[in-house]
Structure formats: C-alpha cells, structure tokens
Amino acid sequence: MTLNENMSKTQTKHERVTLLKRTIEKVLADFIPKFDSFSLLDFPDHPNVGDSAIWLGETKYFLEQHGKHPSLVTAITRHSIDDTVRNLPDGPIFLHGGGNFGDVYPEHHAWREELLRRTKGHQVIQLPQSLYFKDMGRMAQTARAIAEHGNFSMLVRDHKSLEFAKQHFDCRVELCPDMAFILGPIERPVREKVDIFCLMRTDDEKIGYDAASTGSSGNLRYESSDWLQEDAAKIERLRHPDHLTRLKAARWGALRRSNYRNFGFHLMATDRLDRGLAMLSSGRWVLTDRLHAHILSTLLGLNHVVLDNSYGKLSSFIEAWTANTEGVFTMKTPEDAFRFISAELNRDSRA
Incomplete structure (x- = not known):
C-alpha cells in the first residue's frame, strides 16, 4: 500500500501517529547524508509549547536514528550570529522546523537569511516548515539568499508550501510531516476537569x-x-x-x-x-x-x-x-x- 493510500484510509489516532513517525524516518533517510557531527540551530527560546514539541522530536530523531546529539545548539535571542558561525562543526547545519519561514516572524527569518549569507557552500538543511509570505518582495530576497548559498535544501509540512517552494526557490524540496510526530503516542498526564x-x-x-x-x-x-x-x-x-x-x-x-x-x-x-x-x-x-x-x-x-x-x-x-x-x-x-x-x-x- 502506498503512502497516499495509507493517508486516505481511516485510521485511529495511534495508527496515524505510528504511520507519520515512520514516514518522517523514511523521508529523512533519503534526504540526510551520513555525518560525524552536526549543528541544530534556532532553539525555540519562548513559551510556545508547539515549538518545544518540535525541538524534542528533532533531537529524539537524531539520537534514535543517528546515535548523536548535536555538537552545537544555539538560540537566536541568546547567541550572536558571529559566535554561531565561528563555532559551527564541519557537518551539516540543521535549522529548527516549525511555522516561521516567511515574513510573519521577521526576526527569525532575517536571522535565517543572514546565516545563509555567512555559510555559503556549507550544507544547510531546513527541517519541516510551513511557508508563508505576505510580501513577495521579501520572498524574492529569500530566493536570492538560497540561490547564492548553493547548498541549501528544505523540508515542508504541506502541499501548498511544497508547490510554493518549488516555484520560487532554487533548492531541493521534499514533503515531510511535522517533527513532533517523532515523539510517538503519549499517555494522558492528568485527568479531565x-x-x-x-x-x-x-x-x-x-x-x-x-x-x-x-x-x-x-x-x-x-x-x-x-x-x-x-x-x-x-x-x-x-x-x-x-x-x-x-x-x-x-x-x-x-x-x-x-x-x-x-x-x-x-x-x-x-x-x-x-x-x-x-x-x-x-x-x-x-x-x-x-x-x-x-x-x-x-x-x-x-x-x-x-x-x-x-x-x-x-x-x-x-x-x-x-x-x-x-x-x-x-x-x-x-x-x-x-x-x-x-x-x-x-x-x-x-x-
């Protein structure tokens, strides 16, 4: 049975979570090269629970599938771009996934573009994101940063983002579920009130x-x-x-x-x-x-x-x-x- 056939089939929540976890592992196995060291950048240093779930899914994936912790982790609100670039290991740079690729959250996106300008040729992989731009001029600036970098690839979480990225960005793009699904089924921690x-x-x-x-x-x-x-x-x-x-x-x-x-x-x-x-x-x-x-x-x-x-x-x-x-x-x-x-x-x- 193909992935699309599985997705169109009615499933329990547990079955769907298990399927999506396996889907992530398969997509990333084909997408990520072998490496000895790596960095995971843009830790979500804010109270939004969803971004923390993504981060924990990302780190769990690398430990389960590659047996490694990141050699470098940074948060853009705490660590300068100079210090980040200076301390990068030789391996790939992974960028935290989520929903901040675009101009809704300009601070994070400006940081991402500056990192691309400062790391040209160094492999950078954007973990699953949703894309959204209100300003197409701002999108064109991102497209230039990606093209000039030369070794950027990205994963996106939905078909709309996939088509947008393929149309506007000169890089490899693949569809992948949100990394929080790597956490797998979770037991309810408290009783209903x-x-x-x-x-x-x-x-x-x-x-x-x-x-x-x-x-x-x-x-x-x-x-x-x-x-x-x-x-x-x-x-x-x-x-x-x-x-x-x-x-x-x-x-x-x-x-x-x-x-x-x-x-x-x-x-x-x-x-x-x-x-x-x-x-x-x-x-x-x-x-x-x-x-x-x-x-x-x-x-x-x-x-x-x-x-x-x-x-x-x-x-x-x-x-x-x-x-x-x-x-x-x-x-x-x-x-x-x-x-x-x-x-x-x-x-x-x-x-």
Missing part, C-alpha cells in the same frame, strides 16, 4: 475566534486559554542546571553527558511540553486553532475540533497528513464546534 478545553491563539496568526463567549452561552463546562504563559524563574533555573540537577537527571540517560547548553535546552523544552500536555488533557474534548494543539491532541489520543489560523496553516497540514483520523474534526466557527461536541457528549452519555 472540563468538557472542553479551548486552546486558542492570541498572537499574530489568530483570526479572533471568541470561544469563551461561545462557551458561556451553553451548558458545557469549559476553559479557554493560550499556552504562552510560563514560570519564567523556573525556566531560568532549567536553562542553567547545576551539578546536582545533572546528576539526578537519570531519566535523560546519555543526554547528561552531552554539552551543557543542549542539556539546559532539553530541560526547558520538556517543561514547556509537559505544561501543554497537561492543559490539553484537562478537557474531555479539545477545541483549538493551534497546529500543535492538534498534533499533541492526536499524540495524546484526545478527540478534538480544529479551527484554522489566519492563513490556512492548519487546514493545509490536515489535508496532507491527518485527514481521515478518527476523533479529529475540522469546523469553521466555535459555535459549530460547541454544538457538535455537545451532541457527541450527549450521545456518549446515552450509550
């Missing part, structure tokens, strides 16, 4: 859905929040783990012996992921317009309804990878979602 947990965007990608007002007009127990708040003091402690913390961290195995910065990044990303998993698991159902709330709900085996973001990122991703997954539904408005979930809960109560 409400009927619906609404994980709704409050950033530049939001459409402005008002799930809270919708929920208050009905009889369902619900909570509505984003996942951009965290305990900053705790994160700083994790960033600089002391010797005792490192010794106690037996669960991380060989990671304790990797470089100090990588260990701190791993602790930070894990704390952020755990926070997001607990939020999602607090609902019998999840309603969201965040891509990684959809992905993590799938990993957790949670039934959920997905609304789109401002430029169709979620619908494009679902079309490529998670359509025909049991318990995953797409709708246009919170009102539609609340009505649907209410009917499903009533049906379950009568069963």
Whole structure:
C-alpha cells in the first residue's frame, strides 16, 4: 500500500501517529547524508509549547536514528550570529522546523537569511516548515539568499508550501510531516476537569475566534486559554542546571553527558511540553486553532475540533497528513464546534 493510500484510509489516532513517525524516518533517510557531527540551530527560546514539541522530536530523531546529539545548539535571542558561525562543526547545519519561514516572524527569518549569507557552500538543511509570505518582495530576497548559498535544501509540512517552494526557490524540496510526530503516542498526564478545553491563539496568526463567549452561552463546562504563559524563574533555573540537577537527571540517560547548553535546552523544552500536555488533557474534548494543539491532541489520543489560523496553516497540514483520523474534526466557527461536541457528549452519555 502506498503512502497516499495509507493517508486516505481511516485510521485511529495511534495508527496515524505510528504511520507519520515512520514516514518522517523514511523521508529523512533519503534526504540526510551520513555525518560525524552536526549543528541544530534556532532553539525555540519562548513559551510556545508547539515549538518545544518540535525541538524534542528533532533531537529524539537524531539520537534514535543517528546515535548523536548535536555538537552545537544555539538560540537566536541568546547567541550572536558571529559566535554561531565561528563555532559551527564541519557537518551539516540543521535549522529548527516549525511555522516561521516567511515574513510573519521577521526576526527569525532575517536571522535565517543572514546565516545563509555567512555559510555559503556549507550544507544547510531546513527541517519541516510551513511557508508563508505576505510580501513577495521579501520572498524574492529569500530566493536570492538560497540561490547564492548553493547548498541549501528544505523540508515542508504541506502541499501548498511544497508547490510554493518549488516555484520560487532554487533548492531541493521534499514533503515531510511535522517533527513532533517523532515523539510517538503519549499517555494522558492528568485527568479531565472540563468538557472542553479551548486552546486558542492570541498572537499574530489568530483570526479572533471568541470561544469563551461561545462557551458561556451553553451548558458545557469549559476553559479557554493560550499556552504562552510560563514560570519564567523556573525556566531560568532549567536553562542553567547545576551539578546536582545533572546528576539526578537519570531519566535523560546519555543526554547528561552531552554539552551543557543542549542539556539546559532539553530541560526547558520538556517543561514547556509537559505544561501543554497537561492543559490539553484537562478537557474531555479539545477545541483549538493551534497546529500543535492538534498534533499533541492526536499524540495524546484526545478527540478534538480544529479551527484554522489566519492563513490556512492548519487546514493545509490536515489535508496532507491527518485527514481521515478518527476523533479529529475540522469546523469553521466555535459555535459549530460547541454544538457538535455537545451532541457527541450527549450521545456518549446515552450509550
């Protein structure tokens, strides 16, 4: 059975997660050369849970499939481009995946272009991204940076991004699922507290859905929040783990012996992921317009309804990878979602 035939077949969440993990491993096996050392750049040093899930999937992939930790990890908010370029190992440069390839997040994209200008000829591989440009002049600048670099290749997460990249960029491009699927199925960490947990965007990608007002007009127990708040003091402690913390961290195995910065990044990303998993698991159902709330709900085996973001990122991703997954539904408005979930809960109560 081909990949497309598998994707068109209705599957349980566990079956789909397993399929997508295998798909990533196959795509990357054909895409990534053998190497002795490598760098993984653009650590997501911010509270957004989804980017931490991607990072943990990326590092898990390299450890499982290549038996290696990155020789260099950096965060653009903490480490200068000069220091980054100066300390690069000989092997390939991998750029953290996600949804910041384009002009929605200009700081990250400007850094990416500057890195390409400073590393011409050095192999650079962009891990799976969604592409979006509002300004085609800005896109042309990116196209020049890629062409002049000469050794850049990229993975993208949806068909729209694939066609865009093939049309505008002079580089190798392949389709690949989001790296968070490498984490595999995850056990629900907490018991449900409400009927619906609404994980709704409050950033530049939001459409402005008002799930809270919708929920208050009905009889369902619900909570509505984003996942951009965290305990900053705790994160700083994790960033600089002391010797005792490192010794106690037996669960991380060989990671304790990797470089100090990588260990701190791993602790930070894990704390952020755990926070997001607990939020999602607090609902019998999840309603969201965040891509990684959809992905993590799938990993957790949670039934959920997905609304789109401002430029169709979620619908494009679902079309490529998670359509025909049991318990995953797409709708246009919170009102539609609340009505649907209410009917499903009533049906379950009568069963």
